[in-house]
Amino acid sequence: MTTTEAPPEERVFGQRLLRKEDPELLTGEARFVADVDVHGALYIALVRSTLAHARIVSIDVGPALEVPGVTAVFTGADLEQEWAGPLPCAWPVTEDMKAPTHLPLAVGKVCYTGDAVAVVVAESEYQARDGAEAVVVEYEPLPPVVDLGDAVSDRVVIHEDLGTNKSYTWELSPDAEAVDRAFAEATHRVHGHYIQQRLIPAAMEPRGVVVIPQPFGGEYTVISATQIPHILKVMLALTSGISETSIRVIAPAVGGGFGSKLDVYAEELLSLVLARRLKRPIRWIETRSEGTQATIQGRGQIQDIELAADADGRITAIRVKLLADMGAYLQLVTPGVPLLGAFLYAGVYDVPAYSFSCTSVFTNLTPTDAYRGAGRPEATYAIERAIDQLALEVGVDPAEIRRRNYIKPDQFPYNSVAGLVYDSGNYVGSLEKALDLSGYGELRKEQERRREQNDPVQLGIGLSTYMEMCGLAPSRVLASLRYVAGGWEAATVRLLPTGKVQVVTGTSPHGQGHETSWSQIAADRLGVSPDDVEVLHGDTAVSPYGLDSYGSRSLAVGGVAVAIATDRVIEKARQIAAHQLEAAEEDLEFTAGTFRVKGSPEKSMPLGAVAFEAFTAHNLPDGMEPNLEASSHFDPPNFTFPFGTHVCVVEIDTETGGVRLRGYTAVDDCGNQVNPLIVEGQVHGGVVQGVAQALFEEASYDSQGNLLTSTLVDYLVPAASEFPSLTTGTTVTPSPTNLLGVKGVGEAGTIGAAPAVINAVCDALSPYGIHDIDMPATPERVWTAIQEAAR
């Protein structure tokens, strides 16, 4: 056993350790789902609807069966008896929420382009695709519902049995009269109307699944590019009727998710039931242009936010109305996404009165669901755009209007008007640091100069201060929101006979570096080298308990569980060491991986020796069980509330409408940092994804519900050339609600970025009288706005 004799100031926790995950990913050794080679596998390809809304008149599978290598073709009707239940939605947000039946293959009618109607099974991938091309489907077109206003009108009802396109209305209005009163008495009122365009998550690895059946043994091994192996296992059991004990789900190396792999998909269920029916391994790998339609999309909301403020610009009330696009069906947490934002529309501000209402509707478009931030970027965008509008109205700098409204550092823990208790924060500190790092004062002077000189390239400076609720989630809170599962996370820590450490986690990383960070957490407490810690994850046979990775929950819930389990191991080790050193437990101190008798440092026992004693069990205290192993199922007492301030600087060529990102400063506070290198990486990636919403990306549909951006040629995932290097800074305000003081950082960058960018664009265009612009702020949109303003 290696023990690192590190003085306390060189703790492993907080170091910029290089990632353990990297060598295998850098050399091609890592195995993603498409790399799994299963002898005798059959390949499947899906036949997908080319119309957004239509009745299926007939499906002729004959021509497909004549394609060489095709072994079978099934339609929705053929497989209807296979399902023990429909595709699951785990978040019925209201008692009377309307939810359509969603089967893996559509029966009777299709409800979006990409809705699967048949599956072709073949001996190779190329043959399966050839077969899918050969299936002839006759449709009777129905009028598609593409527009949210149209959906609300119920002019055309998509799911006839529901009688309406409205899924639910959800309200949070603690004191409606107080809100009305504040608006009646307000000196300033601003109204923002914002469109959160649909986004395509576009994780670089498309989805995929391989199912290996044991026709006689009875077990099914499901290897899926998923964020949620544990949830998937339960859901596959419930929808297929196969016993949970017969399903093992493995998430191998997973190439990004951003929420798009936080779902239970038709193809996973189809592959499982086809493996059962055909008694052969089944393999499905998504193509990109298939995934743009068949994988969930993000956002899709129309927001109306009103602020009431006094003469100084202090916000006295906020009223929010949302219209949210569910798409054609409800996926795993589709209806809950707006609720994740519902509590955050007051943002970082000390607001006394608040009301929120969301109506969610079905459309003939791809289902929406969680996408990086899920509800929280939308909420942050609305409040951070609206407060800039308030600054204009009051006539003060955007930084000043924020200072006047922030919740102050001494107000924490802070009881928010929406009913949350914010754990800790220092918003003004974050603002001042970001202003300083970005050179805000100088930027304003340069802006002034350019305005005076009528420079065709105008400078825009945009701020946003965000706060998010992370660490999903306290199980009782989830119960009150009608989510059907809990929000705890599990970890097991064991010492092996040689003194090496095994950490088993219920989180399921797909780029976040949990193997490195969880090693640091355990090694730090055990006083061993992180290299002596292995982290096992992503396999339900290895980690039977877990609720997986999403919602910036992994560290604040799963990482804390690792710490608690580690401490339990140390407590048991202490009893063994005390027994063997013939000392009282309270007389032992544990530093740098060694138990020592206080006052007699020569009497000591390293943890590795204790582990071996625990393994041989030759000399343990009476009644003690062998081995050093402990578990924790940590249910967080509260959410965590990371925050930060972003400053975006854009240059706009007013002659072309081109927006160039000149500089970006992000000051983020995620509490204590386990590994600052990883934190920075999360912020970089998050910021760029947020900027992408603001400037580049939109899932565009025509009036017939055809996706116009179905490939990466048409859907603009930005490249390196669109960005400058980013400036990052941090403040550290530990969370008092968990023993690591951590908060989470996976979604922070995305949440802060979009409003900072659009505030910068609007700031640049302000002299033209332009104070709002829809996302993405494309050159065409900016140019058109300038031309219209000049008229």
Added chain:
Amino acid sequence: MELSLTVNGKARTDDVEPRLLLVHYLRDVARLTGTNIGCDTSSCGACTVHMDGEAVKSCTVLAVQADGHEITTIEGLASDGTMHPMQEAFRQNHALQCGYCTPGMVMAATSFLKENPHPTEAEVREGLEGNLCRCTGYHNIVKAILAAAQS
């Protein structure tokens, strides 16, 4: 059709369908699965390999077009158990998260530095235009390539 080529220094001959893409040949026939597939429009660059030392997107090349050529994949970059300096630079600079775009990025970056051994940051960013990453925001990838150019 018969195809003869060199992959990572080893000569191979295989009988392939004329329509088989080079990326599918490398992954499914040669069983070198380090080269990933991220799109179907030659947009993402995840499948970048070297053909005669130059970066190509292997989804844009038919396997039969590689007849008589030398292909290097990510598996062929490290030698004697030591990672290539570009792989090492990626690791040192935390230039990967999920790692799916990484093999293509590394192959594109090594080819780019061969053409332009002392690039500016702007040149690196332009040079990477054909490779998409969804995790890193490119920041550390650019840093890694500049560091590799330095060393």
